[in-house]
Amino acid sequence: MAAFYKARKALARFVSGCKSFSSLAELPEMHQMMRQTCRDYADRELAPIAGKLDKEHLFPAQQVHELGSMGVMAVEVPEELGGAGMDYLAYALAVEEISRGCGSTGCVVSVNNSLYIGPILKFGTQEQKEQWITPFTTGEKVGCFALSEPGNGSDAGAASTSARQEGDEWVLNGTKAWITNSWDASAVVVFASTDKSLKHKGISAFLVPMPHPGLSLGKKEDKLGIRATSTANIILDDCRIPLGNMLGSPGAGFKIAMQTLDSGRIGIASQALGIAQAALDCAADYAHKRTAFGAPIGKLQAVQFKLADMAVAVESARLLTWKAAMLKDAKKPFTKEAAMAKLAASEAATFCSHQSIQVLGGMGYVTDMPAERHYRDARITEIYEGTSEIQRLVIAGQLLKENAP
C-alpha cells in the first residue's frame, strides 16, 4: 500500500514536471494573448517614438498612462487592488515585449512593478497596500526604489542613510544615489538604518511620498542609455514621515531589499531580453536588405555565424528567465535561477547589440538605425539591480550551498 502511494506521488511529480517542461516550449493561451497585446502596443506605439524619447530624454508619460490602463504597470497586483491579477511569467513576458519597443519604457515598467510595488505587495499591511499600491496601478503615478548611496552600491549593507524616531514620526537623513524614475515618481521605498551598530540588521524600509518636505532631488544624470528615464540622487534632510510609513518590521529592511532584488532581477532580465531581441531583429532584417559582393550579406557565413550566436544567446537567456519566473510562481526557491537569468540576459543584450552594430557596419553607428540605441540601452542591464559580478557571487553561493558535504 505504501509503495503504491509512493509510486503515485512520484508519477504525479513526474507529470507536473512534464507540464512545466512543455509550458516552456508552448506558453498557455492567456500568456500568448497577453504577450501579443504587449507586442502590438510596443510595435505600434513605442518603437516609432523610441528614438525621439532617447534623443530628447523625454519621459514617456502618455505611454505609461496607456500601459497603466492596460494593466501592465501592475501585472502581479490582485484585481481588488487595481492590478491585472496575473502571474510573474506574464509580467516577464510583458516587460520583454515593451522593452523590445523601447528599452527606457521597459525600465519604467520594471521598476514600478518589481522594485516599488513588489516589496509593498509582499511586506505591506492591507492599509499600506491600498494607499501605496492602488494609485500606482493606473499609470498616472509611478514609484521608485532607493537603496544605493554615493558611498555604497554593491555593498548594500553599509547603508549610511539614517532614520531616528521622534515622537510619532520617523526623521530620515542621508543621500540615495542612482535612483531610476526619481524625477517622475510620486513615492519611493527608502532603506535607512535605525541602528548602525546592528550593521545590515539595523536597516529598515520606509515609504515616502514625493514630493515631500525634507526630500529633494539631485540633478538628472546624463546617461549613456535608457535616456527617457530619469536617474538622480534623492537627498533626505530631516525628512519627516508618520510612524505608519515603515514597511515591514524594524531591521527587516536588508531582507526586504534582497528579496525585492531577487524578483527584480527577473524583470531586468526581461528588459535585457527585449533589447537583445530588438538588436537581433534589426541585424537579421539588415542582412536581407544590404547587398555586398553581389548578394545580400545574409548569404555570408561571417554574418550567419553572428546571427546564430545572437539567437542562441537570446533564446537560452529567455528560457532561464521563464524558468526563474515559473519557479517564483510555483512558490519554489528561485534566487539562483533569477541571478542566472539576469546574468545571461544582460550579457546577451550587450553581446547582441554589439554584434548588431557590427552587422550593420557604418549604418550601425549612426542614429538613423536603432542599433546604436540598443547598444547604449543594453549596457546598464549588466550594472543595475545587481552587477554581473554580484550575480556570479549569488549563483556560486547557492551552488556551493547545494553541494555542501
Next chain:
Amino acid sequence: MSRVLVGVKRVIDYAVKVRVKPDHSGVVTDGVKHSMNPFCEIAVEEAVKLKEKKLFKEVVAVSCGPAQATETIRTALAMGCDRGIHVEVTGKDYESLGPLQVSKIFAALAKKEEASLVILGKQAIDDDCNQTGQMTAALLDWPQGTFASEVEIEGDKVKVVREIDGGLETIKINMPAVVTADLRLNTPRYATLPNIMKAKKKKIANMKPADLGVDIVSRLEVLRVDEPPTRLAGVKVETVDDLVAKLKESGTI
C-alpha cells in the same frame, strides 16, 4: 433591441509576406502567423462601444473555421465581447468556405440569437471579397449600412455615415440591420491584461453549419493561384512633354 452579433475572421497577419504554394492551389498557411482581420477588429470595437453606451445588452462574437478560430474569438472576448460562437468548419470545407456560405451561417445565427444588429468588417484582407455583409443583409432581407465611418443609434433606427467614392453619404436604416465597418470608424482598443483574464471565463459555444441547417457546399472552384507579376523597372523622363509622348507611344492615352 438587445443583442449585437459581430463576425470575426482569422486571417494571415497583415505584416506577413504571403507566399503561393508550389502547386499553385493556394497560399501557404501552415506555420504562418495569423490574427484577427483588421476590419473585424474595428467591428468588434464598435460593438463593444455601443454596449458601453448601454445601447445594447450583449455582444456575441462569431467565427467560422477550424479549431484555431477560437483564438480569434478569445481576442474578441478580451476586447469586451460577452460570449462567443465557434462554427466549426475544417479541412477541404474550410478551404472552399467563402462569403456566400458564411453569410448563410450569419443569417441563421442572427435569427437564432434574435440580434438587432450584425456588425462585420467591410472585407477580409485575405480574399478582399467585400461581400459577406451585403449577402447577409440580403438573405435576412434586412437593411444594410456598408463602409461605415460613423454609426449612431437613434431609437430603433441606425444612422450610418458611409464612405463612398464621391465622399460621405448619410443614411438612416431600420433595425434589425447589417453594418460593415470601414477603416475610419474607430481605433480598436488593445486587449487589457485584466480583460484577457476575464476572457478566460467567458463561454464559447461550439456548433457545426449543419446544426444551423446551412449547406456549405461551394459553388466556386479555385483553378489556380499565382503571385502578381514582378514589378518591372520604370523609365525616367525629363519633361512633361516627354511624359505625354511616352504615354501616347505606349497607347495608354
